Structures are given as C-alpha cells and as structure tokens.
Amino acid sequence: MAGKKDNYLSFVIGNLTDAQAANIMSDVAKSKNKHAPSARSVGAITKQDGVGSILAKGWQNLIGKNE
Known part of the structure; x- marks a missing residue:
C-alpha cells in the first residue's frame, strides 16, 4: 500500500x-x-488514573522525543 506515512492512531x-x-x-x-x-x-494497559501519563509517554516514545 503506497502513500505518505503521516498518520497516527490512538x-x-x-x-x-x-x-x-x-x-x-x-x-x-x-x-x-x-x-x-x-x-x-507502543501499547499499554493501565488503570484509569494512569491513562494520561501512559498516553504522554507513549506518544513521546512513538515520535522519538524523550524529554
């Protein structure tokens, strides 16, 4: 499948x-x-209170920014 690879899914x-x-x-x-x-x-399973941090860390890892 050809095309520009600029889409992300969460x-x-x-x-x-x-x-x-x-x-x-x-x-x-x-x-x-x-x-x-x-x-x-990147994927993770967490309890409700961990959703925000998992999404933030996962997004940084996925796009290559480890700040």
Missing part, C-alpha cells in the same frame, strides 16, 4: 476486565502486524 477503551484488556491488546497487535508490519507502535 484510542482509550475503558471499563474492561483484565482479561478483556489483554484480549483487545492482543487483537490490536495482530491487526497492526498484518496491515502495517513495519510501523512503529
């Missing part, structure tokens, strides 16, 4: 059990590997 899904979160994370990883095997990615 999402937060809440109110999940540990098993549901793990299954969804696995499904997302499999889909990413199928559709964009060379794309960079």
Whole structure:
C-alpha cells in the first residue's frame, strides 16, 4: 500500500476486565502486524488514573522525543 506515512492512531477503551484488556491488546497487535508490519507502535494497559501519563509517554516514545 503506497502513500505518505503521516498518520497516527490512538484510542482509550475503558471499563474492561483484565482479561478483556489483554484480549483487545492482543487483537490490536495482530491487526497492526498484518496491515502495517513495519510501523512503529507502543501499547499499554493501565488503570484509569494512569491513562494520561501512559498516553504522554507513549506518544513521546512513538515520535522519538524523550524529554
């Protein structure tokens, strides 16, 4: 698939059990590997109070800024 690689994807899904979160994370990883095997990615599972810091740190790591 040709095209400019300038798109990013992020999402937060809440109110999940540990098993549901793990299954969804696995499904997302499999889909990413199928559709964009060379794309960079970062994923994490956290409790509600950790969402903001996980998103901020993950975004910095993904775009290569470790400030």
